[in-house]
Amino acid sequence: MTKDVIALTPKMPDLRTLLAGLYAGGPDLGVNTLADGAVIQLCAPDGRPLVSVEAPILVQVPGETARLLDHPVDGPVWWTEARASTAVAEAGRLAGSFAGRLATVLGGTVWPPEAATTDVVPLTTDVSALPVPATDAPAVDVLTATTAVVIQDRPLVAMASWLADALRTATTADRALQIVTPPTTRLTLPTRTALQGLPNRWVVQDPEHGYYDGLSGAVLHWKNGSFTPVHDEQGTPRVAAAFTPTPDTGDRQLLLTLRTRHLADKDLVLGRALETAFQHLTGAPPAGWSTAEPVNLPWSNRELTDLARSRAPHPTWFIAVGSPNRPALATARVLRTPAGVEENVTLALGYAKGEAPPLAAIEELAAELDAQHGLVTLLTALRTARRDLTVPPRLEHPPIPVAFTLGHDEAERIGPARAEHPPQGTPVQLGLTAQTALHYPLGDGTDPQAWTTFQHLTRHLNQA
Structure with a gap:
């Protein structure tokens, strides 16, 4: 049985409901709090933690319970996660009883479903015979x-x-x-x-x-x-x-590694380059964002910017997801540097056999990123990998480059004499002004020789 159990409820668990759940082990067990009350622990009589319960979070992004748990739930849902100690045999059943009690009172469900119970689970293990944990981190x-x-x-x-x-x-x-x-x-x-x-x-x-x-x-x-x-x-x-190698089922992933730079202006709004990429490649902006999974907040450039400002000069890392009908997931890191504010983004999109990745949209996307969103570099690649964007413990094929784009400021820094004359081919100039981005086509994502071409290109550009 899993040691993690999650209660998914339409209503927020209040203190009274949480306490009712914590009585899953009977009156002999104790309760402790960590992280300024953000974590509640159900403890053995000697204080040893048995089950740690994270503060409930409201997941407002469609498809997150299906993506992470294969457990679809309609509408916004409160996600309350209980993590059981692996050292005590009863801890897993205690977590299941805690979650089951929350779901019963609030009309929700439990993941995994077989873990749900409302039984009292007495502690029969002699915890005094177990080694004392070296850490109280749940x-x-x-x-x-x-x-x-x-x-x-x-x-x-x-x-x-x-x-x-x-x-x-x-x-x-x-x-x-x-x-x-x-x-x-x-x-x-x-x-x-x-x-x-x-x-x-x-x-x-x-x-x-x-x-x-x-x-x-x-x-x-x-x-x-x-x-x-x-x-x-x-x-x-x-x-x-x-x-062993992952079997080729025909699934593909389109991968974009995107770097932008902006002046550190009070009117700067972050996330617009990422939003533009989602719009071009999925037809819609991101559905939600968060600093952890599940992604629980509806997409908001303003809220993201406010968070990054509050953390500056320290970096901010966040996740963005798309709508459930098209697997799309991005991780981004916002950095304050001497040159300004940088956003480093990795965006992955999943496609099944018979679904064509939108490679033709990359050039137009690169042009808009350069014209409006401070593009520094954009690397586009294609790989044989799962449509659902998850990673199995198997040997996966490396991505194959499709195209590389230099933003106009970066191309200017390198110099036209070098940037416009790569070892192979001729770059496409993007834009109508005197300063244009340079887009280097590398292939269709099926020939591994594109890596050699890309390495020669980057070596050539880095000689500037």
Whole structure:
């Protein structure tokens, strides 16, 4: 049974309802709070946390429960997540009883459905015989001097607020964050982005093949308080037999890596380049945005800008999603630099076999981004990968470049003599003024040789 249980209710759980849910273990268990009351913990008599409950959030973005849980819910819904300790046998059933009680009182549902109950779950484990947890952080299951380990057995691991907090805490303490899952688990793109930089890892526990890295396939073992690669006699990391190529089902992903720069003006509104990309490629602006998953806020440039201003000069990272009929997801980072305010965006869109990615729209999109939204660079690529934009623990084909665009300021910095005369082909000039963006077609996303062409191009441009 999963150790994470989520109550999805049409009404916000009030304090009285939350307390009723916390009586799932009977009157002998205690209650504690963390993070200024944002986390409530159901505790054993000795104070050991058994279930940690995040503050309810109102998910107003259509399709989020279906995207993250495969559990469609109509209309806005209150999402209350309970995470059970993996060290105590009864904790998972306690979480299920807590969520079931909320759903019963408020008329909602529980994910996963089989976890729901309203039974009292007595604590029979002798918790005094268990090692004292090294951390009271509700997201972390094992903490060492070098690593924070999170154990997850849900089908899809999203960048939830508790996981984002665990990542920030680990980074601040100079620790790695390592998520351990079964081989049936997938990651959302925001979670993959967070884990793809070492020393962070996705650790897959395969019953037949042991531990391996879900992104690289490297065989892992627990050594000196961390999961580290196993090397062969030549010193090369071994690759797990389970890390086989993902079958080609015909699904494709269109990937855009976009960088913009703006003057740090009081009237600056962020997110407009991202909004323009969504509009060109999906026919609609983003449906919602948030700093964690589930994405719960309706799309608003103004609210996003206000948040970034309040955090400046520190960076702001956020997620944006599209409407349910077209898988589209972006992560963006807003940075204050000496040159101004930069937005670094990665946008992914999913297409099934028979659905043609809108490659013809890229040139027009690049022109508008340059003319109105401070384009610095835009790289467009196509890859064989899942339409739903999730990441399995399998070998995935790398993306293949389709086009690269230089904004007019960047082209001017490099100089026309170099920027307009690449090693291969001739760039398309975008715009009607004397200063134009330069768009370099690289292929249709099917020939891996495009990587060589792109590398020659970037080497040529970087010689300026």
